[in-house]
Amino acid sequence: MKPLRTLFGRLVLILLTSLLLAQALTLVFVLAERGLVMRDVMVSYLAADVASSAAMLDRLPAEERPAWLPRLERANYRLALGEAVGPDNNTTPLALVLTSRLAQALGQPVTATHMPAPGVEMRLGLRLRDGTPLAVDLAQPRLRLSPWLLVTLAAQLALLAAGCWFAVRQATRPLAQLADAARTLEPGKPAPALPHTGPREVADAAHAFDRMRQRIAEHLEERSQMLGAIAHDLQTPVTRMRLRADLLDDATLRDKLHADLGQMQHLVEQGLAYARSAHAVQESEAPTDLAALLQSAVADYQDAGQPVKVVGWLGGPDAAIVVRTRPQALRRIVGNLIDNALKFGGAAEVLLAVQDGRPAITVQDRGPGIAADQMDKVLQPFYRIEASRNAATGGTGLGLAIVQRLAPLCHAGLRLSPRDGGGLAASVAFNDYYQ
DSSP states (O other): OOOOOOOHHHHHHHHHHHHHHHHHHHHHHHHHHHHHHHHHHHHHHHHHHHHHHHHHHHHHHHHHTTHHHHOOOOOOOOEESSOOOOOOOOOOOOHHHHHHHHHHHTTTTOOOEEESSEEEEEEEEEEEETTTTTEEEEOOOOOOOOOHHHHHHHHHHHHHHHHHHHHHHHHHHHHHHHHHHHHTTTTTTTOOOOOOSSSHHHHHHHHHHHHHHHHHHHHHHHHHHHHHHHHHHHHHHHHHHHHHHHHOHHHHHHHHHHHHHHHHHHHHHHHHHHHGGGGGEEEEEEEEEHHHHHHHHHHHHHHOOOOEEEEEOSTTTOOOOOEEEOOHHHHHHHHHHHHHHHHHHSEEEEEEEEETTEEEEEEOOOOSSSOGGGGGGGTTTOOOOTSSSSSOOOSSOOOHHHHHHHHHHEEEEEEEEEOTOOOOEEEEEEEOBBO
16 A cells, blocks of 8 residues: 555655755745855954954064965955955945944945956955055855754754654554454454544544444344244244145146246245344354365265266365365355255256365356446345346345355355356456465
């Protein structure tokens, strides 16, 4: 899952970006303020410093003055004797302030000239008492940052990022717990209650989710009990109707009534089986040998005289293909698929093979098959293909729906596909297995 597709990643990105921009803006303000302070300090001491240097040069003999120039040089300016002073063409605020201060300190006019030389911002021109030109070349200001400044900013950013990460995690963790609880919500499967801690909104959401889960469980239990009661209570009138049908002299009418009653009882049993499939999760998982389970199921049908046969084994009939599943639920899956094949195809062929690298149980028939646009629809409860796959009964529309519901509980998936030459192949592929 991509980080930016999660609420946690987006909030962290937004907050970190905001913090970085805020820190960058703070650094710009700090540098600008330091630049202003540095210029103010330079203006305050430059006039007195240059006046002192000029007074010292006035008292020195002309031949000794050049030797003293390096000693009088400072980090932000240097002195030059005898160099021509350009026109007074620099009218920037800094130049006006400097020339005014120097003129007051020296008692003479001072000019400011733009200098094209690299590293020199301007040249101030004045003269010694003997008329010798003295140039003061001001270097361009270089802002020096203290090493601790960047370290402090980095430490602040790290602390803020850690606090941001912790705050976002605290805010999104309950949502992740709620999403996990919703994903693992299965009918009939008990689940621990969500912690009702944290902010009031989070606690309210957790409490509401637990109440919803409890209501769903109560509704499913009530539905199963209701269907069970209906199925039980219908046995008596159905049996009574069978007895009364046996008293009919018209054999044709008697047979039709028996067929209708049989369909009614089968529909009730299938509806009850679908309702109870939600509680299959209560069955414990256990290592199950697929070959042994299939042999047992096929043998039961063959003993009843049903045309069911095995057409292939993975690794041979004696190979142990073991999966961790719910054996009773898996046996119901196999039984429903075989019943479906017998009902609509007249015969069933069972195959245990590898499908996409996974062991799979496949039940095939030679019936009318299912159109491609109907493959997903037949997995819905009580859905029957128009005009029915079998003109006699049409089925109840619950066999494949029950398999679809039980397959995930057995760590498997159901796939329907048309069979070459006509018919349907229903495969239940398991997620993994061990031998």
